[in-house]
Amino acid sequence: MSMESKIKDSSPPNRIKIHQPDANKADRFNPRNRIYVRAVTGVWSSLRRRMGWVAMLFFFILPWVPWGDRQAVWFNLSEQKFHVFALTIWPQDLTLLAALFMIAAFGLFFVTTYLGRVWCGYTCPQTVWTFIFIWFEEKFEGARNKRIKLDKMPWSFNKIWRKAAKHLSWIMVSLLTAMTFVSYFVPTHLIYVDVFTLHADGSVYFWVIFFTLATYGNAGWMREIMCLHMCPYARFQSAMFDKNTYIVGYDSMRGETRGPRSRKADPKALGLGDCIDCDLCVQVCPTGIDIRNGLQYECINCGACIDACDNTMQRMGYDKGLISYTTENKLAGSQEKVARPKLLGYGIVLTVMVLVFIYASATISPVRMDIIRDRNALYRDNSQGEIENTYTIKLLNKTEQQQQYQLSVTGLDNPHWIGPQSIKIAAGEVITLPISIAVSPSSLSKSINDIDIIVSTTINNQQISIKQETRFFGR
Known part of the structure; x- marks a missing residue:
């Protein structure tokens, strides 16, 4: 008798579900297959929302901050001057911008080596704006199951007004985003008046329309396609990862074998692990992956699956942490190492470049x-x-x-x-x-x-x- 038959024979009337790949699931790599992201609450989702709000407010408010007779941050391309508060960068000082980009790159390398793709999960504009658009989607079309049901329904007045309201809100957010971005290059106090009174330059209208469509397309339609197929960061991140990098990981030793059961059932008596195979970790994932299949380049370390799993574990009366921020060494039972040559190297280079940049900025000749x-x-x-x-x-x-x-x-x-x-x-x-x-x-x-x-x-x-x-x- 096979092992599967023994488990079935010893199981209670509700048959235990043995995990097998689901051939009927849609191919998540097919751009035509839409991912319906389920809302989730928890520590990491709250942190991500707060960081998203901070990043978004910083982006929208910064062009309105005055500094003397101009705005604090203004990239004046016509006069070839970049104003950043008290600092004015001329074309002769563009090495400072190059140094700033290098600092950003090494900062990203350092954070990725230590904490994985937290940039993607918490502060990447694609992620922040995608979750903003999903919020509008939930407000007008309902939760995940309602959205799936609505898309399958024939067109009716109810479906039309909900879809129209959603897309109108997306366009309004996209337009505000585009005008804010352009206002970093055109004086803020002029762009909003000139655009709506039809007195703006043709190039201003072009870029406002371009970035409106780009935001609307990326955050509204493409979403995970940007992460799965277009973002280069997902492709070279593995060069920065090691076995001590913090990733979102599933504890298979604790979770397997998966299977549904009642809250009162003893999983050990049933030969099961803590994973009840509810698939909530998949439903809340913005890229549609199953973290239980191991580390995947599509994972953006947003922690949504951690919150979903912790909520399930709490309802079942199990310990949290079946899915958590962890390292490959910890999952394998090995000792973790925080200080390692690659991380220290990135840190040293980053520190030196920051100090050089500060010195160069402070000693710019007038x-x-x-x-x-x-x-x-x-x-x-x-x-x-x-x-x-x-x-x-x-x-x-x-x-x-x-x-x-x-x-x-x-x-x-x-x-x-x-x-x-x-x-x-x-x-x-x-x-x-x-x-x-x-x-x-x-x-x-x-x-x-x-x-x-x-x-x-x-x-x-x-x-x-x-x-x-x-x-x-x-x-």
Whole structure:
């Protein structure tokens, strides 16, 4: 007699369900098969919602925060200036943006190595907006079973108004999202007035429509397709995982063999584990996976299945934690290691880059100077009998106020400066200043002399000077 027959023979009248792959389940990798996500409550779902609200409010409110006579965060592409509160980044400082992106990348690597794909589950815009859209879906169409039933029903007034209300709410959220995103590049106080009064530039309308459709399509229709088929992060995350990375894991030693039973039944007497095979962990998963099948790249570590399973365990009177945030080593009964070379390496690189970025940001010069020598003649003898070199100085005022700048030169004895040495430059203005420097031939001991041209100003009662090396040619 087979093991399955023995279990069936010894079972009570309600037959025990032996877990087998369900051939009738829809292929979750088929984009045409829709996943109906079931609502769930619990610790991790509450945390995810709160973090989603924080991220969403931060995104929507930040463009409205004032800073002087402008908004605090403004990526002014037309003038090639990125304003982030008191920091203004010019094209000459774009290495700071590159460093910021590298910090974000290594920060993601560090967090992923330690906590798995928590970025995807808790703060990824695709996840945050998808759950917002699902919330509207539940409000207008009902819980999971009602939504499935509604989609199977023929078209009627009830179905039409519910679908219309849902899609209208999606479009409104998408439009608000698009206008907020564009307002990071166009002044916020103008975009909302100009767009609705039809005075906005054509490019503004294009990007607002584009991001409205992108948000509506991604969060409303594509959802898990983005995670399963399009997001590159899911594909290379395995390079950062190890056996000590925290993942959402199912304790098969405790849960198997699965099977339904009454609350009063003793699972050990029935030869069962703690898993009652209710499939709630699958129904609440936004990517439609069964975490009981082991670690899968589609898992976004959102913890929804943990809450669903904990709720079931609590109702059954079992211990929570059948599905939990755990590590492969812990599931295998091995010792966990928090400090490991890869994690420490990411942490060290991240710390160094953050410190370098802070230092570079704090030491951004408020003025930029470029010096171009006259390439037509190395030098000339002027009417006073002096040796004269000609230069073109370009000065950029990188502050947001008009500044008075003083110019001087070092490295020569008794130099004669020909041209303005004091000049006012408006905020963000670039000027080109032709000047000449002349000296007596007797003061030159060699034909090529290294000199420094210095520009200085006073900002907030602080003297600031920068210098740039060039050469003075003699006979």
